[in-house]
Amino acid sequence: MSLSKKVPETSTLKDDFDRDGFIAVRPLFNAERMAEINRELDRYLRDCVPLMSETDVYYEDKANRATVKQMMFLERYDPFFSDLLKSSLVHDLAETVLGEPAIAQNMEYFNKPPGIGKQTPPHQDGYYFKIDPPQAVTGWLALEPVDAENGCLQYVRGSHRGEGWRPHGRSEILGFSQGITDFGTPDDIANTVAMPGGAGMLLMHHCKTVHWASPNRSPTRSRRALGFVFYGESARPDEAAKRAYQAKLDAELKAANKI
Numbered sequence: 001m002s003l004s005k006k007v008p009e010t011s012t013l014k015d016d017f018d019r020d021g022f023i024a025v026r027p028l029f030n031a032e033r034m035a036e037i038n039r040e041l042d043r044y045l046r047d048c049v050p051l052m053s054e055t056d057v058y059y060e061d062k063a064n065r066a067t068v069k070q071m072m073f074l075e076r077y078d079p080f081f082s083d084l085l086k087s088s089l090v091h092d093l094a095e096t097v098l099g100e101p102a103i104a105q106n107m108e109y110f111n112k113p114p115g116i117g118k119q120t121p122p123h124q125d126g127y128y129f130k131i132d133p134p135q136a137v138t139g140w141l142a143l144e145p146v147d148a149e150n151g152c153l154q155y156v157r158g159s160h161r162g163e164g165w166r167p168h169g170r171s172e173i174l175g176f177s178q179g180i181t182d183f184g185t186p187d188d189i190a191n192t193v194a195m196p197g198g199a200g201m202l203l204m205h206h207c208k209t210v211h212w213a214s215p216n217r218s219p220t221r222s223r224r225a226l227g228f229v230f231y232g233e234s235a236r237p238d239e240a241a242k243r244a245y246q247a248k249l250d251a252e253l254k255a256a257n258k259i
């Protein structure tokens with residue numbers, strides 16, 4: 001079934017994406033589907049996390065296994081999340097906004113545990129992806145209500161249309177090793193848009209779109225989301241450069257006892 005039969009107003013989604021560098025579908029998945037996804041995630045946290053490589057799961061506090069803050073490649077460990085990444089409406093949406101076949105790369109989990117969830121530094125995903133041309137998107141599915149208090153995403157509207165990449169440098173935030181070093185220009189401030197929403201809201205951003213999030217300031221609420229990464233079939237990854245960067249990062253994080 002085509003996406004347009006399931007998601008209202010899809011005819012404007014590509015135009016909106018090309019203009020702004022992101023779209024929001026509120027909601028993409030209804031309450032019943034979100035209850036299922038949240039149940040499966042709880043199962044995954046209980047049964048699959050203990051089997052994951054230490055380089056694929058990060059904790060806000062490594063001594064407390066209840067503080068999982070980020071996971072990568074869920075699709076490699078579990079068929080439910082593999083299907084969700086490769087066969088759900090999110091994949092169709094990625095093809096709609098990219099305007100070409102989309103190849104699933106990575107299902108991620110982003111949490112900000114209550115009270116201790118740190119900020120997400122301003123960054124462009126494509127800076128990490130090392131692809132050319134920069135034809136890639138990330139879908140971001142809210143698993144619970146997100147707002148200014150628990151650290152919803154913030155986008156800089158139109159930032160995907162800038163030349164090249166913004167300068168990035170090493171960040172001390174686990175899971176986001178690179179952040180934009182000149183962030184906070186008048187253009188960044190004027191065009192920042194907060195993206196609050198309920199469980200089931202699906203955001204999707206271009207890999208050049210600048211985005212960030214505040215720390216979780218709620219003492220009681222977490223801020224859980226799934227990330228869906230897709231490359232357009234025209235994007236050529238520099239696999240050797242990516243592997244070399246990841247190996248160096250993993251070694252540094254292990255040496256610092258962060259993973």
Ligand SMILES: O=C(O)CCC(=O)C(=O)O
Pocket residue numbers: 110120125138139140153211212213225227
């Ligand atoms: O969830 C977050 O705070 C960051 C997510 C992110 O950077 C992404 O989806 O590309």
